[in-house]
Amino acid sequence: MMNVFDLFKRRSSAPVARERLQVLLAYERRNRSQPDLVSILREEIMAVIAKHVQIDQDYLQVSMDRGETMSTLEIDIQIPNKSAVPMAIAG
Amino acid sequence: MGKVVVVTSGKGGVGKTTSTAALGAAVAKTGKKVALVDFDVGLRNLDLIMGAERRVVFDLVNVIQGTAKLSQALIRDKRVDTLFLLPASQTRDKDSLTEEGVGEVIDKLRSVFDYVFCDSPAGIERGAQLAMRFADEAVIVTNPEVSSVRDSDRIIGLLDARTMRAEQGEQIAKHVLVTRYDAGRAARGEMLSIDDVLEILSVPLLGIIPESQDVLRASNLGAPVTLSEPLNTAAKAYIDAARRLEGEDLPVVVPFERKGFLDRLLGRRAA
Numbered sequence: 001m002m003n004v005f006d007l008f009k010r011r012s013s014a015p016v017a018r019e020r021l022q023v024l025l026a027y028e029r030r031n032r033s034q035p036d037l038v039s040i041l042r043e044e045i046m047a048v049i050a051k052h053v054q055i056d057q058d059y060l061q062v063s064m065d066r067g068e069t070m071s072t073l074e075i076d077i078q079i080p081n082k083s084a085v086p087m088a089i090a091g
Numbered sequence: 092m093g094k095v096v097v098v099t100s101g102k103g104g105v106g107k108t109t110s111t112a113a114l115g116a117a118v119a120k121t122g123k124k125v126a127l128v129d130f131d132v133g134l135r136n137l138d139l140i141m142g143a144e145r146r147v148v149f150d151l152v153n154v155i156q157g158t159a160k161l162s163q164a165l166i167r168d169k170r171v172d173t174l175f176l177l178p179a180s181q182t183r184d185k186d187s188l189t190e191e192g193v194g195e196v197i198d199k200l201r202s203v204f205d206y207v208f209c210d211s212p213a214g215i216e217r218g219a220q221l222a223m224r225f226a227d228e229a230v231i232v233t234n235p236e237v238s239s240v241r242d243s244d245r246i247i248g249l250l251d252a253r254t255m256r257a258e259q260g261e262q263i264a265k266h267v268l269v270t271r272y273d274a275g276r277a278a279r280g281e282m283l284s285i286d287d288v289l290e291i292l293s294v295p296l297l298g299i300i301p302e303s304q305d306v307l308r309a310s311n312l313g314a315p316v317t318l319s320e321p322l323n324t325a326a327k328a329y330i331d332a333a334r335r336l337e338g339e340d341l342p343v344v345v346p347f348e349r350k351g352f353l354d355r356l357l358g359r360r361a362a
Contacts, residue, residue, distance in 0.1 A: 014280045017237050018287045025244050025291060032248050 027057065038064045045075060053079055093124075093204045095197060096336070097226035099250075101242030103213030105234045106270040109306060109316075111210040112140045113326070114230070116315035117333035119174035123205040126165065128177045128196075130222035131212040132188060135179035141168065142313025143176050152180035155192030161199055170318050175204070188221050197225040215245055223254050228264040230297060230336070234271045235283040240291055243267070247294060266297035268332060273302045274346040285345055298332030300325050301346045 042062040049055060061076040098111040111127055119125040129137035132152060138144045143166050149159035154177070161177075168174035177200075180187060200207045211222035223229060229250050233243045247265060256263045269288060276282040289296055300306075303325035309316035316326045317333070324346070335341050 012280050014277070014283050014287065017283050018291065021237055021240055021283075021291050024241065028241075028244065029248070 038062055041073070045077075049077065049079075055079055093201045093207055094228060095201060095207045095209065095226045096228045096230060097209040097211055097223040097250075098230045098232060099211035099219060099223055099246050100213065100232040100239070101215055101219075101246040102234075102239045105232050105239050106300070106306075107213070107232050108136050108140050108210055109310060110230065110232050110268055110270060110300070110329070111137060111208050112315040113306075113309075113317045113329040114333050114336065115206070115208045116168075116171060116174060117317040117330045118206050118337065119168070119171045120317070121333075121337075122173060123337075124173045124175075124203065125206045125208065126175045126177060126200050126204045127208045127210065128200070129179035129210050130188075130218055131210065132179045132218060133181070133184050134212065135181055137210050138166075138176060138178045139313065140310055141176050141315065143168070143178070144313070147178045147181075150178045150180040151196065152183045152187045154196055155188060161196065170314070186217070188218070190221065190224065193221050194225055215242075215249060219246075220249065220253055223250055225255050226250075226263060227256065228336070229266065231265060231267050231292070231294060233267055233269055233288060233292070235269060235273075235277065235285070235288055237283070240283065240288055243292055247292065265294045266336065267292055267294045268297045268300065270300040271302045272299050272346060296343050297335055298328050298343060299346055300328045300332070 042060065045062060046057065046060055049060065055078070059078040059080070061074070063074045065072040065074065098107050098114070100107050108129075108131075115125045115127045127137060127141070128151065129135050130151070131137070135150075138147050146166050149164035151164070153159035154161050154164050164177055166176045166178065168176065177196075197207065197209075209222045209226060212218040231243050231246055231250075233239050250263050250265060251257050254263050267289065269285060272285070273282055277284050285296065285299060301324055303316075303323070305320050305323045306316050306325050309319045312319060316323070317329045320326050321330065328346075331341055331343075335343075
């Protein structure tokens, strides 16, 4: 059983590669197309959060709504409960 | 007015320099005037691949700084007399290149040559951005492997944002050249397939160069594979890619089908 499973796993590494790339590049392209200010803010906010809790990059959404006289910056951070505990104590 | 083609990839070691030499030589062999420009200042290698390493006197940096004329720095190939090389400097660093200087050199080359191939350094920084800056077209050299495809995607982003054409609101024509393709491994699902690469990058395919000992041998001998062994599989793939670059509508055959059939027929070992 194990051997058959291993063999199967080894043979199908290309689909895994494709899927990982698709997810990663979708994320990187989204970042690239954002205006510079938003990506800078995004990185810095991520760095601040990372000092205290470990979160996935997907859990942080930063977007800028540009209005005529004023723009709105929207920051949405999701912190899973389990990752907040150990690091918060350490920090 | 000649066409300026940047050969780029982001990642190092995927075959930019080999492909620049092979494509340039293939185009020059059809009678077109071709200049190959090495932008890898400090780590030049195109001279070595072209077998011209002992003929370099002046280089791109000399021309930009005015210490040599363009005509003095261009090295004519000994095998194809419409093929020229403008080497990079070995001793300076990449900051010796200025955008204005590169622009002037490219303009002059464009007025004399039918094709100007710019061999980009690896990376996405200044050197790579200068190599692509004045290009009309781009050949993105990619290996069917995750890190190479990811870096190609970054480079495509730069081509669409940082080139002169992009800034003027024009399109830069992009082509993917898949190199070091191993048909057997792709068939066994161990390597990204051509369809995977094209779907992910969504850039049209210029050609597929099979992994081949002949390419290494050509480099050892200092000759583009399209000149030294024009009949072998990799050289043919480069020659076809060069024809597509010149606008010919030539279907791309994925090596697996061709190799499997022909090799069985001729009892040859896979190249």
